[in-house]
Amino acid sequence: xxxxxxxxxxxxxxxxxxxxxxxxxxxxxxxxxxxxxxxxxxxxxxxxxxxxxxxxxxxxxxxxxxxxxxxxxxxxxxxxxxxxxxxxxxxxxxxxxxxxxxxxxxxxxxxxxxxxxxxxxxxxxxxxxxxxxxxxxxxxxxxxxxxxxxxxxxxxxxxxxxxxxxxxxxxxxxxxxxxxxxxxxxxxxxxxxxxxxxxxxxxxxxxxxxxxxxxxxxxxxxxxxxxxxxxxxxxxxxxxxxxxxxxxxxxxxxxxxxxxxxxxxxxxxxxxxxxxxxxxxxxxxxxxxxxxxxxxxxxxxxxxxxxxxxxxxxxxxxxxxxxxxxxxxxxxxxxxxxxxxxxxxxxxxxxxxxxxxxxxxxxxxxxxxxxxxxxxxxxxxxxxxxxxxxxxxxxxxxxxxxxxxxxxxxxxxxxxxxxxxxxxxxxxxxxxxxxxxxxxxxxxxxxxxxxxxxxxxxxxxxxxxxxxxxxxxxxxxxxxxxxxxxxxxxxxxxxxxxxxxxxxxxxxxxxxxxxxxxxxxxxxxxxxxxxxxxxxxxxxxxxxxxxxxxxxxxxxxxxxxxxxxxxxxxxxxxxxxxxxxxxxxxxxxxxxxxxxxxxxxxxxxxxxxxxxxxxxxxxxxxxxxxxxxxxxxxxxxxxxxxxxxxxxxxxxxxxxxxxxxxxxxxxxxxxxxxxxxxxxxxxxxxxxxxxxxxxxxxxxxxxxxxxxxxxxxxxxxxxxxxxxxxxxxxxxxxxxxxxxxxxxxxxxxxxxxxxxxxxxxxxxxxxxxxxxxxxxxxxxxxxxxxxxxxxxxxxxxxxxxxxxxxxxx
Ligand SMILES: Nc1ncnc2c1ncn2[C@@H]1O[C@H](COP(=O)(O)OP(=O)(O)OP(=O)(O)O)[C@@H](O)[C@H]1O
Numbered sequence: 001x002x003x004x005x006x007x008x009x010x011x012x013x014x015x016x017x018x019x020x021x022x023x024x025x026x027x028x029x030x031x032x033x034x035x036x037x038x039x040x041x042x043x044x045x046x047x048x049x050x051x052x053x054x055x056x057x058x059x060x061x062x063x064x065x066x067x068x069x070x071x072x073x074x075x076x077x078x079x080x081x082x083x084x085x086x087x088x089x090x091x092x093x094x095x096x097x098x099x100x101x102x103x104x105x106x107x108x109x110x111x112x113x114x115x116x117x118x119x120x121x122x123x124x125x126x127x128x129x130x131x132x133x134x135x136x137x138x139x140x141x142x143x144x145x146x147x148x149x150x151x152x153x154x155x156x157x158x159x160x161x162x163x164x165x166x167x168x169x170x171x172x173x174x175x176x177x178x179x180x181x182x183x184x185x186x187x188x189x190x191x192x193x194x195x196x197x198x199x200x201x202x203x204x205x206x207x208x209x210x211x212x213x214x215x216x217x218x219x220x221x222x223x224x225x226x227x228x229x230x231x232x233x234x235x236x237x238x239x240x241x242x243x244x245x246x247x248x249x250x251x252x253x254x255x256x257x258x259x260x261x262x263x264x265x266x267x268x269x270x271x272x273x274x275x276x277x278x279x280x281x282x283x284x285x286x287x288x289x290x291x292x293x294x295x296x297x298x299x300x301x302x303x304x305x306x307x308x309x310x311x312x313x314x315x316x317x318x319x320x321x322x323x324x325x326x327x328x329x330x331x332x333x334x335x336x337x338x339x340x341x342x343x344x345x346x347x348x349x350x351x352x353x354x355x356x357x358x359x360x361x362x363x364x365x366x367x368x369x370x371x372x373x374x375x376x377x378x379x380x381x382x383x384x385x386x387x388x389x390x391x392x393x394x395x396x397x398x399x400x401x402x403x404x405x406x407x408x409x410x411x412x413x414x415x416x417x418x419x420x421x422x423x424x425x426x427x428x429x430x431x432x433x434x435x436x437x438x439x440x441x442x443x444x445x446x447x448x449x450x451x452x453x454x455x456x457x458x459x460x461x462x463x464x465x466x467x468x469x470x471x472x473x474x475x476x477x478x479x480x481x482x483x484x485x486x487x488x489x490x491x492x493x494x495x496x497x498x499x500x501x502x503x504x505x506x507x508x509x510x511x512x513x514x515x516x517x518x519x520x521x522x523x524x525x526x527x528x529x530x531x532x533x534x535x536x537x538x539x540x541x542x543x544x545x546x547x548x549x550x551x552x553x554x555x556x557x558x559x560x561x562x563x564x565x566x567x568x569x570x571x572x573x574x575x576x577x578x579x580x581x582x583x584x585x586x587x588x589x590x591x592x593x594x595x596x597x598x599x600x601x602x603x604x605x606x607x608x609x610x611x612x613x614x615x616x617x618x619x620x621x622x623x624x625x626x627x628x629x630x631x632x633x634x635x636x637x638x639x640x641x642x643x644x645x646x647x648x649x650x651x652x653x654x655x656x657x658x659x660x661x662x663x664x665x666x667x668x669x670x671x672x673x674x675x676x677x678x679x680x681x682x683x684x685x686x687x688x689x690x691x692x693x694x695x696x697x698x699x700x701x702x703x704x705x706x707x708x709x710x711x712x713x714x715x716x717x718x719x720x721x722x723x724x725x726x727x728x729x730x731x732x733x734x735x736x737x738x739x740x741x742x743x744x745x746x747x748x749x750x751x752x753x754x755x756x757x758x759x760x761x762x763x764x765x766x767x768x769x770x771x772x773x774x775x776x777x778x779x780x781x782x783x784x785x786x787x788x789x790x791x792x793x794x795x796x797x798x799x800x801x802x803x804x805x806x807x808x809x
Pocket of ligand 1: 408431434
């Protein structure tokens with residue numbers, strides 16, 4: 001036996017022959033077979049004397065060697081294969097014994113010390129046992145496996161599992177089929193086609209069909225057929241329950257109620273109604289049946305009343321006296337409570353002031369369309385007499401004939417009396433002038449009387465207006481109130497000589513009404529100082545900015561004393577702090593600044609932010625909305641001649657004078673006035689090209705009826721209050737919607753009705769959108785089809801109106 005074999009690789013080395021010098025040495029004692037097989041395997045010697053320990057066939061030469069894959073034998077033959085190595089191989093002493101794993105890899109050394117003797121001497125029994133022991137230990141040691149080997153092993157194991165499962169399923173299927181055929185045979189034998197079975201069959205059919213139509217999975221159908229196969233027949237609801245239990249509850253889609261849905265939608269489905277399942281009487285819903293008069297739903301009402309009385313009597317007869325008394329008491333209490341509730345819920349008009357609750361004040365504000373913004377806003381005023389206005393002022397109000405306050409007056413006056421800054425927005429002709437005049441008069445009332453000493457410090461109050469006419473009109477209105485109270489008021493407007501105005505100021509004036517341009521001139525020339533001016537009103541503030549007066553307004557407001565400026569804190573909303581005098585001796589108060597207009601575009605905010613402190617914003621109705629008492633008509637007339645003819649038709653028609661016609665150009669004013677005059681109507685003009693005298697004359701003629709038609713530019717568009725104007729014609733459409741609102745507001749004032757006719761042309765596309773919106777909002781207007789469908793009316797066009805200088809009109 002040759003012991004030169006070292007592992008698998010060398011084992012079958014291609015044509016490897018034992019080159020050992022022991023090659024010809026007797027192999028063992030019994031010839032060429034070594035029977036003392038250590039591993040129990042057949043260790044036959046190969047022809048070339050090598051032993052075959054792993055039982056493989058090594059008998060063949062090169063051609064018989066099957067497991068030489070790495071060609072190491074050739075390496076061995078190579079010169080690099082050192083002599084020492086060869087010697088080692090040839091050595092009869094096996095330096096190490098290697099145990100091969102089943103893949104033929106050399107895995108571990110067995111034991112170097114247990115190397116057999118060089119001579120072929122059979123090992124002792126002890127050695128053999130020891131060796132065997134070692135081999136056993138080696139086998140028990142954990143073996144390293146490559147990834148591929150592990151994967152192979154796993155696949156093998158999986159294949160076995162699958163096979164086992166397949167076998168079990170096959171067995172089950174066979175059993176089921178057997179059971180099925182048996183059951184069918186039984187049913188067939190009995191030949192029973194009872195009603196139930198038919199129903200069940202139909203149920204099954206329906207179930208299958210619904211499962212198929214609902215795209216139900218094959219699994220469901222299979223499950224059903226399994227159940228049917230097992231003889232258990234389930235109804236639709238039972239199947240649903242089973243599904244719900246094992247497949248989870250089906251989430252029902254929640255019905256979302258849309259805001260504008262008129263119909264009340266319950267938050268449950270009709271299918272959820274289980275009353276039918278609980279009680280069969282619900283299957284057929286009963287509908288009300290009426291059997292003539294006195295009967296309802298098949299019941300005789302009279303009969304029932306009679307029965308009720310019978311039962312009442314019965315119950316009464318059984319009551320004790322104490323019970324009857326108690327019932328009476330309870331009845332009285334209930335009636336008392338009801339009376340109390342009814343009394344508390346009376347309309348605000350029936351209640352005294354001290355019984356007004358928050359709810360009543362809310363109703364009150366809703367009744368007058370009052371909305372407010374800002375902190376600590378006082379309740380509105382219901383009647384003049386209920387306010388904190390000085391009785392003397394109330395007397396004047398009564399004399400003037402203002403029996404009831406207008407909505408803006410109801411809310412703005414109480415705020416003004418608290419010395420709060422206000423932004424008041426209310427429709428044209430709604431009495432805004434009195435809204436700021438009355439608190440202003442009250443404010444001045446609490447200040448020291450103007451005398452020789454203090455009149456040099458200037459007025460107590462200042463009212464600014466964009467146009468001369470408006471300033472003069474406010475002056476007239478103020479005089480109505482102030483004169484009986486002994487207050488002086490002077491207007492400072494352009495068009496009049498400075499000297500004249502200076503003369504008017506000689507006796508001092510508590511109130512100055514001015515246009516910003518002229519007032520600035522006066523301040524520049526030191527004709528006037530504003531050292532004690534603490535009450536400022538900006539009427540039509542938006543118009544002042546629009547006319548380019550912002551810088552002048554800023555100049556004037558900056559000329560006011562700063563020592564009495566309100567703090568920009570919550571104190572500015574505290575009535576008790578704002579009404580008290582800052583200086584006890586002089587009686588000086590905090591400065592109060594107010595703004596009023598029918599329109600309040602964003603540009604005004606700049607001014608408000610700079611000069612107003614925590615203002616209360618009072619809005620009546622919707623800001624910028626035209627007065628509801630005016631019927632707005634729009635006519636699409638582009639041709640100039642047609643316009644003229646249409647105007648004449650209107651003027652000669654049903655409308656009684658005074659009538660105001662608005663145009664955009666001064667020259668159109670004169671031209672139209674001539675045309676109107678030639679037709680026999682008395683017409684005057686009002687525009688910026690006229691002298692102040694002519695302007696005032698034209699306005700006064702219209703007011704006193706000497707003139708029937710006033711043809712004017714936007715100079716007369718704002719604030720001008722002419723009584724009973726029946727018609728306003730926009731011969732040219734205003735350049736922006738704010739001007740349009742103010743123009744048409746010359747009619748339908750103080751609750752009266754009026755008509756506004758506007759000629760619209762293709763040059764006015766910039767305002768189409770806003771005009772359409774305004775007409776749509778009004779209940780007294782119709783939008784002509786040409787405007788409604790015009791492209792320019794679909795989206796907002798140009799921004800605002802043109803910025804015009806004072807002298808443009
Ligand atoms: N409480 C009242 N009762 C009756 N008439 C009133 C009352 N208050 C004001 N008026 C009258 O209503 C008319 C319009 O008032 P005012 O000019 O103050 O309105 P306005 O809101 O300032 O209008 P505009 O926005 O056009 O300037 C005036 O003739 C005025 O005398």
